[in-house]
Amino acid sequence: MKGKMLDLYEKWEASGHLDAKLKSISEMVSKRATQRQVAEYLGITEKTIIKLRKVHPKLNNAFQYGDEELKHKLLDAVYRRAIGFEYEETQTVIEETKTGTKKRITKFKKQSLPDIAAIKYLLVTKFGIEYNEKKAEIELMAKRLERGEEEWINEYRDEENIGTDRVRKQSKK
Known part of the structure; x- marks a missing residue:
């Protein structure tokens, strides 16, 4: 078998x-x-x-x-x-002299400064809305939703790829 x-x-x-x-x-x-x-x-x-x-x-x-x-x-x-870092660059110079070629290696220590966009991203993802530059707008929208002044609805739904839902705001005035 x-x-x-x-x-x-x-x-x-x-x-x-x-x-x-x-x-x-x-x-x-x-x-x-x-x-x-x-x-x-x-x-x-x-x-x-x-x-x-x-x-x-x-x-x-x-x-x-x-x-x-x-x-x-x-x-x-x-x-x-986000925090910056130190790195080293190496420069090699080859010189022709009367006695032959001479190789000189120079090393430079450099500093990469902190990147504001990376700092903002990490602050928002790690510590939340408190560090979001649109904090006031988000809090205002949340209050409007709580008071029932507006609602958010799905405009259409793609069953194959739910991540592509479109959401739109509808005022209740």
């Missing part, structure tokens, strides 16, 4: 390559690779990778872990921009 056909994930598992493949996938995703690019790297279609992700939670977790790593790297970069 023949057993069922192994899918690609199960073949990796059987051959002992699963952990290496999952690690590669996580690393690629953490470096901004798309699902399509991962599929191309693996030599399969994006449709196949979608099916495999649904059936094998460890594979799906590899993608999620990669996304989390990327998010942490990006937030780290924003944080560094």
Whole structure:
């Protein structure tokens, strides 16, 4: 009696390559690779990778872990921009002299100043409306909503992609 056909994930598992493949996938995703690019790297279609992700939670977790790593790297970069940082630049000068070539290396320490946009972003995301430059407008809108002076409704709904809902304000006057 023949057993069922192994899918690609199960073949990796059987051959002992699963952990290496999952690690590669996580690393690629953490470096901004798309699902399509991962599929191309693996030599399969994006449709196949979608099916495999649904059936094998460890594979799906590899993608999620990669996304989390990327998010942490990006937030780290924003944080560094917000507080400023020191870095070193190296300049190499090669001079021709009577005795031959002479190489001189000069190192410069430089300071990247704090970035206001990064500071604002981190303050608002970490500490909320208190640091939002539109705090007064947001509080006014909230009061109007509480008093029933206006309401917010969905103009239309796209069932495929709920994130694209359009919302519009309607006055109750």
